[in-house]
Amino acid sequence: MFWNVAFFPLKLIIPFLAGIVLVRELRAEGFAVYGLSLALLDFLGLFSDFGIDRTLPRYLPEVELKYGRQGITRLMAGVTGIKGVVILLVVLSLALAPNYWITQFHLGTNRITLGHLGLGANGNLILILISVLLVLGALSDISIQFLYTHFRQRATNSLDVMVAVVRPSLTAAFVLIGWGVAGALLALLIATVVSVVISVTLAIRLIRRVDIEPHPKAREVKLPSNRSLPQRMFSFAALNYLINWSVYLYDLDFVLLMMSILITNNTVFIVQSAAIQLAYKFAKEFLRALVVPLTGVQTPLFSRLYAEGRIEGLRTAYATLTKVLILGLLPAGVGLIVTARNLLQILYGQKGGDAVMNPDTAHIIVACTAILAIGVFGESIIGIALNVLMVYEDYGAVITSRLFSLVSIPLLVWLLPTYGAIGGSIAVAVAGLGSRSVALAFGWRKLGLRFPSAFFVRVGTSSAIMGYALLPFLAYLPPDIPSTLVMIATGLVVFLAAFKLLGGIDQADKDRLLSLRLPLVRQVLKYL
Secondary structure (H helix, E strand, O other): OOHHHHHHHHHHHHHHHHHHHHHHHHHHHHHHHHHHHHHHHHHHHHHHHOOHHHHHHHHHHHHHHHHHHHHHHHHHHHHHHHHHHHHHHHHHHHHHHHHHHHOOOOOOOOOEEEEOEEEHHHHHHHHHHHHHHHHHHHHHHHHHHHHHOOHHHHHHHHHHHHHHHHHHHHHHHHOOOOOOOHHHHHOOOOOOOOOOOOHHHHHHHHHHHHHOOOOHOOOOOOOOOOOHHHHHHHHHHHHHHHHHHHOOOOOHHHHHHHHHHOOOOOHHHHHHHHHHHOOOOOOOHHHHHHHEEEEEEEHHHHHHHOOOOOOOHHHHHHHHHHHHHHEEEEEHHHHHHHHHHHHHHHHHOOOOOOEEEEEOOOHHHHHHEEEEEEEHHHHHOHHHHHHHHOOOHHHHHHHHHHHHHHHHHHHHHHHHHHHHHHHHHHHHHHHHHHHHHHHHHHHHHHHOOOOOOOHHHHHHHHHHHHHHHHHHHHOOOOOOOOHHHHHEEEEEEEEHHHHHOOOOOOHHHHHHHHHHOOOOOHHHHOOO
């Protein structure tokens, strides 16, 4: 967790600045084209994933304990081979029927243009870039998941820093020199090549360090069933595939594809798709900044505790991680909702009808940001229970909870034509919160997971007091930098004061945090 946080400033600042360049320079039309191109890439990547990548953190610890280096090598080779065959079939489909893909996803029409050039002229180039990115992305995903299972956060974050500097820097540079959407996609390709070379090299080095012999207590590894390892991995991968699709159904990429189908007016499509893109990316960027300490930690942590039979320790880990998310996300979510108008105006506000955020679209983007903040922040707070259910391989509970995300389809069909970006934001928030709530209920009933309700109420009350105290700033002060800085400082002081008056952090949690020996932990706890 420490290394995740230590490297984060570098991974945040440059992409954030590059995002501002994209929004301001591509304007609404180019920003819509860029989002739709990435949506197609992500759709094909998800289709060819088959849930294999996220299977590795669950089973690599078990395989390492029971079979040593030889077992790890066989597993990694098998996974790579399966992924290679699937990706090859997808790439062949693009090569054999390019006109179908260009037409189906509006890459060959003038409905959306790129500067003075119809995107159809770049349709084949985009398909070639997507094919190469699919192959490279598969290699990167497999190697990085392996690094996660050994808690090599320093290595993975070093890799992330490299990519987080290369891609946004090149993206901003290519867009500024006039290459537009094609330049942004080229920057993604270069960054992916760098990522693959580094991650594969690190994974190979780490495999060579794994003990050749199985662990001395290999026979004592706890298993959830008597089924063979391949059978369990196949079921787990299939479940991951279902989960990935269920998450995709309320992801930005799916919303954009649905918009391209349901909103027939080209001008309305450009405005609404650009608005929800900006709001979604803005809310997600803040969320990513707050959950970064837990990146790559949850599944391997729960898996090792389960394999070692430390079930009570697993429940304690669940409660502790949930409290960390509550303390970080709940006040931040309220703060984001209150300050969204000011922050969006300062960072992205422009004049002109072709701008992404102008006086005519500002209210739409602010409303979408508030709705999405409730959805994505709330989903993250209650979402850890799903990871525990996955470790227990309770597939019935997981499938039931994920099926709830299907509600996004009728919601999008109903809301998008009438309410546009705001309707899409509502569908995303309802589907995300609903599916995670079902998983939380199963975790409580079947596994004895106790959501820290008292702590949630304590933090929530403090956050509500903070939000109420900031409303006068919105009513009487303009959305400029000085007013926003005063708002943020005031909100922080009010929240900390209210939280301490309501009891602050429980003593048991303080002791647990102190035992981790994190830098500056004693100083931070003084304020909590």
